[in-house]
Amino acid sequence: MPLRGIRTSTAARNGAGAFILQCKRLDFHYCNWAGSSKGMVAFLEKTLPTFARENPQIEIRVSPRPQKHPLIKGLYINGREKPVCVRNMEPHEILKKANLLKEASGEKLKRVKKPITSLNESVRGIWSPYHGDLRGV
Amino acid sequence: MFSRSALRSLASELRWTAPSTISSAAPLQQRACLHQSASLMNAQQPQSQSTSSHPESPLSATPRAQDTQPENVKASTFDENTMTPQTRAHVPIAKQPVAPTFTSPLKVTKSVMSQLPHLVGQKPHYVVAQLHARPYLLTEGDHIRLPFLMPKVKAGDILRFNRASALGSRDFTMKGSPTIDERIYECRVRVTGVDSEPLRIKEKTKRRQRHVKQAKSKHRYTLMRVMDVRVKTPDELLAEGAVVVEDSADSSVIEPRS
Amino acid sequence: MSYFRITLIRSAIGLPRRSTDVLKALGLKKRMATVFHSVSPSVAGQIMKVKELVHVEECQYRLTKQEVHLERKPDPGYYIEKSCAEQRGELGD
Numbered sequence: 001m002p003l004r005g006i007r008t009s010t011a012a013r014n015g016a017g018a019f020i021l022q023c024k025r026l027d028f029h030y031c032n033w034a035g036s037s038k039g040m041v042a043f044l045e046k047t048l049p050t051f052a053r054e055n056p057q058i059e060i061r062v063s064p065r066p067q068k069h070p071l072i073k074g075l076y077i078n079g080r081e082k083p084v085c086v087r088n089m090e091p092h093e094i095l096k097k098a099n100l101l102k103e104a105s106g107e108k109l110k111r112v113k114k115p116i117t118s119l120n121e122s123v124r125g126i127w128s129p130y131h132g133d134l135r136g137v
Numbered sequence: 138m139f140s141r142s143a144l145r146s147l148a149s150e151l152r153w154t155a156p157s158t159i160s161s162a163a164p165l166q167q168r169a170c171l172h173q174s175a176s177l178m179n180a181q182q183p184q185s186q187s188t189s190s191h192p193e194s195p196l197s198a199t200p201r202a203q204d205t206q207p208e209n210v211k212a213s214t215f216d217e218n219t220m221t222p223q224t225r226a227h228v229p230i231a232k233q234p235v236a237p238t239f240t241s242p243l244k245v246t247k248s249v250m251s252q253l254p255h256l257v258g259q260k261p262h263y264v265v266a267q268l269h270a271r272p273y274l275l276t277e278g279d280h281i282r283l284p285f286l287m288p289k290v291k292a293g294d295i296l297r298f299n300r301a302s303a304l305g306s307r308d309f310t311m312k313g314s315p316t317i318d319e320r321i322y323e324c325r326v327r328v329t330g331v332d333s334e335p336l337r338i339k340e341k342t343k344r345r346q347r348h349v350k351q352a353k354s355k356h357r358y359t360l361m362r363v364m365d366v367r368v369k370t371p372d373e374l375l376a377e378g379a380v381v382v383e384d385s386a387d388s389s390v391i392e393p394r395s
Numbered sequence: 396m397s398y399f400r401i402t403l404i405r406s407a408i409g410l411p412r413r414s415t416d417v418l419k420a421l422g423l424k425k426r427m428a429t430v431f432h433s434v435s436p437s438v439a440g441q442i443m444k445v446k447e448l449v450h451v452e453e454c455q456y457r458l459t460k461q462e463v464h465l466e467r468k469p470d471p472g473y474y475i476e477k478s479c480a481e482q483r484g485e486l487g488d
Contacts, residue, residue, distance in 0.1 A: 014362065015364070016363070017364075019293055022330060100331070102292070103292045104331065105329070107332070110334075112334075115281055115282055115284055116273060116279050116280070117279070118278075119279075120276045120278060120279065123261055132395070221462060223461055225464075229465070232465065232470060234475065235474055236476070267469075267470075268471065269470075269472060292479065293479030293482065295482070296473045297473065300472035325476065326473075
């Protein structure tokens with residue numbers, strides 16, 4: 001029996017109907033001893049509860065990582081992850097980084113020239129020289 | 138630009154009526170009106186806005202491109218009805234992304250009303266939406282990566298695009314002049330997030346110097362997904378209070394494919 | 396009271412010193428800059444001197460810089476119909 005690829009019946013178009021945020025988990029790592037984690041510890045105490053409440057769809061994990069710089073790691077639905085080092089940052093800067101990871105699509109960064117990518121066929125069809133009216137030159 | 142003779146006659150006229158400048162105001166005003174009517178429609182629209190603070194002006198009768206009266210949003214320090222815009226922060230609400238409220242009913246011409254069922258019946262549709270006067274050809278389910286970061290939107294927000302220059306199906310196209318009235322169609326998009334480009338490093342050099350400066354840039358872009366592109370049926374339009382009017386030169390038209 | 400609305404269309408680079416000076420006197424420093432001057436013989440004479448470089452209109456009011464800018468500013472073409480917080484509120488009900 002020949003090997004067949006799995007056929008996809010539908011193309012993923014997140015947001016066209018229902019919308020699921022691509023970021024599924026945020027890991028916050030900190031160190032209790034190191035000075036570079038000072039801002040991170042303040043962020044975890046002050047800002048993180050409200051951030052977590054505003055974003056119930058994101059799983060949030062906080063774990064210590066001793067002797068290392070503080071880190072936020074975002075995990076995405078497509079299986080990729082994005083780590084951001086937040087050493088020596090103030091709490092409001094860390095909140096910005098957390099928001100960045102939250103809104104990111106999880107894709108590898110690419111330089112895209114065209115603003116629109118479409119899976120649909122062309123609405124007006126492909127132009128053909130053999131069809132339609134003849135036009136005077 | 139003025140011709141030499143026109144300027145000279147103007148100057149001489151002024152010289153005669155130099156003591157009483159009021160008497161020369163009447164012909165000048167007329168001339169200004171003529172200039173205004175000759176200038177483009179694009180230039181006319183802001184004129185009418187700016188003259189809102191001067192009600193006696195002869196230009197205040199010019200209609201706005203779309204008679205939308207925006208609802209009162211958050212109380213800002215700038216009141217466009219009483220103040221003239223002075224700084225960059227003073228932007229009238231018509232030029233801000235605010236949901237419009239309509240004062241006059243939608244006017245649809247007879248020809249559009251008769252052709253509209255053909256356009257509505259033929260799916261799928263496309264729309265040429267104008268964002269900041271840039272066209273984007275959209276169909277349902279398309280993924281958009283705007284060439285800029287849209288301010289004050291979050292992932293999950295639903296936006297409406299309300300300036301479209303064209304709207305069509307396979308065989309019919311509705312063309313706006315310059316835009317189609319936003320009550321004829323619905324184009325919704327959902328903000329899905331923010332993307333970034335890879336860090337670009339441009340090496341800046343100066344002559345006769347060894348130092349090389351590195352200019353870094355990493356722009357961010359808003360991602361969107363088109364939720365629906367829908368044209369309303371004539372019945373829906375009439376139910377919403379649309380008025381059928383006679384055809385005029387500057388109204389939208391539906392053209393079949395040639 | 397009427398005003399000249401003067402826009403510099405072409406630069407005075409390569410022209411005699413007098414043209415540059417007239418533009419400076421009118422307050423036109425760069426291309427596409429717009430200034431307003433009340434209609435008077437002296438201003439008409441200045442425009443005459445640089446008539447090949449500028450576009451002149453008559454208008455009734457002196458517009459501010461921001462008003463001139465707003466004439467060119469296009470509509471954004473979008474508005475937020477429903478924010479994600481509102482949608483979440485609907486789901487909660």
